[in-house]
């Protein structure tokens with residue numbers, strides 16, 4: 088392997104390790120209480136395996152995408168460890184948890200449209216992962232109405248991410264179509 092390959096592998100592992108430490112005590116909302124780190128790793132894997140996205144900045148940001156929103160990690164910390172480019176992408180995909188939930192959700196739809204191409208890629212893969220999870224199993228405590236609203240809201244977000252990655256958008260359309268149809272019958 089070349090020196091460049093070495094540094095790419097090291098950069099990816101550094102992000103996975105950072106995210107694993109930060110999310111160590113968190114679990115997903117499924118009945119198996121899956122370790123949370125499965126989500127950012129799965130999002131990065133969707134990008135490479137299905138989206139054929141190999142841009143290092145995007146993969147690093149995917150691994151780190153929930154650290155600021157869901158842990159004590161700050162954007163300054165992300166920049167210190169991973170640089171300004173990664174900081175910017177993570178910032179773009181981070182909801183402000185200080186806002187009321189409805190406003191957070193509304194802003195996500197709005198911001199999707201004007202996000203950078205790299206942030207849109209992370210968002211597409213994030214939504215695909217979460218919608219697949221939702222199709223597989225209802226998270227603990229969610230009513231059928233909340234599930235339905237999530238699919239409808241996700242459709243609006245995805246609508247504003249279009250023109251970014253054909254494969255991911257096609258797969259999102261399929262999962263949305265299956266579930267919005269099913270839930271409105």
Ligand SMILES: Nc1nc2c(ncn2[C@@H]2O[C@H](COP(=O)(O)OP(=O)(O)O)[C@@H](OP(=O)(O)OP(=O)(O)O)[C@H]2O)c(=O)[nH]1
Pocket residue numbers: 114115116117126153156188195213214217218220221226237
């Ligand atoms: N479907 C599913 N989602 C789970 C599970 N465990 C955790 N989540 C997270 O729950 C969030 C969606 O729940 P909401 O009620 O809409 O949001 P909230 O937790 O932020 O209030 C998503 O986070 P998010 O970062 O806010 O993503 P997004 O809603 O912006 O896509 C998703 O990653 C699970 O087992 N299944």
